[in-house]
Amino acid sequence: MRLAEIFQEAGLPDGILNVLAARGGATADALLDNELVRAVSITGSTSTGRHVAERCARRGVPVQGELGGKNAALVLADADLDLACAGIVDGAFG
Numbered sequence: 001m002r003l004a005e006i007f008q009e010a011g012l013p014d015g016i017l018n019v020l021a022a023r024g025g026a027t028a029d030a031l032l033d034n035e036l037v038r039a040v041s042i043t044g045s046t047s048t049g050r051h052v053a054e055r056c057a058r059r060g061v062p063v064q065g066e067l068g069g070k071n072a073a074l075v076l077a078d079a080d081l082d083l084a085c086a087g088i089v090d091g092a093f094g
Helices: 002-009 025-033 046-057 081-093
Strands: 040-044 063-067
Touching: 025 046, 040 046, 046 063
Parallel strands: 040 063
Antiparallel strands: none
16 A cells, blocks of 8 residues: 555556455456456455456456465576575565
């Protein structure tokens, strides 16, 4: 919520970034079904992520999710593992 406030204070126009903190239901579904919503980013449980993805797929709306865990990371085969591990730990606990 604070990040959204910072963007607003910095002059981001209204309607560019919207935050909905809810436990689903009619309000969330109305937002997901709204034709003005062109992309969704979600942090939540895997089951909530599935619901959001299914709802958005009906309209072809892209979804980005952080689901069921904290601080997900991809470490590719050519990565410096010491550097990758340090970055992941710093991101999770820093």
